[in-house]
Amino acid sequence: MKNAILYLFSIVVLFSISISFKNPPSKTTGVGAKAPKSAEVLFDGSREMLDTKWTYWEGPRLSAELPIKWKIVDDPVNKGTAVNSNDPTAAGGQYGTADIVTKKKFRDFRLHIEFLIQREKGNSGVYLQNRYEIQVLDGDSTSHGMATVINETESPYFAYNGVRKWNAYDIQFRAARFENDILTEKPMVTMYFNGQKVHTNVQINKVWGGKFSGLDGGNDDGKGITDRPGGIKLQAEGHPVIYRNIWIEELDLKEANTDF
Template sequence: MTPIATPLYAQVGVGTPPPGDAKILFDGTKQSLHTHWTYWEGPRLATSLPIKWALVKDPVDKGMVVNSNDPAAAGGKYGAADIVTKQKFRDFRLHIELLIANKGGNSGVYLQNRYEIQVLDGDSTKHGMGAVINETPSPYHAYKGLGQWNAYDLVFRAARFKNGRRIEKAMVTLYFNGIKVHHNQTINQVWGGRNSGIDGGNNGGKGITDTPGGLKLQAEGHNVLYRNIWIKELDLKTADTDF
């Protein structure tokens, strides 16, 4: 009997290939980096184009990857050299792979340049690895550790509004290295203030607005590497991100 293939949208984990209708945001080339990404022009921006994130050899496999250790972010100055996609998104399926090279390495994956999925070695609190930052416990058990490739696979649904008022909060389901760690998790606000992302300076991060945003990767002055980043736009009619 011929085995039934798992649909691409349900595949998760390191090495997951993009479906044919996904957009490849980073494939290890300078062209993909400079075509799809730019610096986030937040209040703390301290650098200028072209992007200074270095392409380096993959320390585990073949190919090239990008290092988030932008010189402008030295000392953990988040917001100084974060990169964000030029395209803005509402609902989407995202795959991204990350490797933390050194103890305490810190970065972050921001959905709509608002809501952070934390990337932080050594922290298993609500501010730690794999957490919807400050809103869920860290699923630290799913983390492979330093020098290893890890994968976030998620479906995100943007907040919904009526007459300018938020009536449904943003929602995410996340697999961390193939393990479902957050299921239909609602997200209340933007954390980290105005230097963190869109709406961070609005009413203490609670003033969420009805505007799309790009996928953002945070520079915090650490050697955190990224590869195999792809996204598929969705239109989720109901508040359900399960997959």
């Protein structure tokens, strides 16, 4: 009897394992997350997509000239290609001189983006609506450091995979709301860093970094946010930080809640 029970138990376990291999759980956040059918791929590693969907941000400090000088490079970890943000125009940390931004503009969205910092202290940044920076900065765990909603949160440095390894941000963002051109609801963001939820419904108070940083940065010290959509921007800081697997899903978040 005991042997029969053990036999039946082993059959159940093997059947469960078999089912789990046939139907693995879907990976929706973290490194390697694939774009759902409802999403738009913004960068697939190709030069063609870079030139088709991106351009230099025409901010007050722009010095670079098209075509985009960010180079397509071999992925140092996996098969495929990525884009290197080390534009020569931005050498020495001249942000705003050679930042790239999507030609398409967005309001509410879910964004996935992967980055790899090739050297210690590497610096770049991911901008939501070309306004609100999610920091990319090795070695900094302050409120201005890695994976912060810059100057609005502490750094979840514990979730960072480190240099020369791929990292992923999964972000759900709700744009500011206005009535009669008056700000009524602040922009809000929830974020996963390498599959770990690190920020939940963070309200963003202003555009940081001044007029060279992004849209509205020069309006009332960044507090003069306007009701216009903006693109996804990647910052050139003169460092070898590379990007791949960028996709976005447009949303319409009626309620002030970005949790996912």
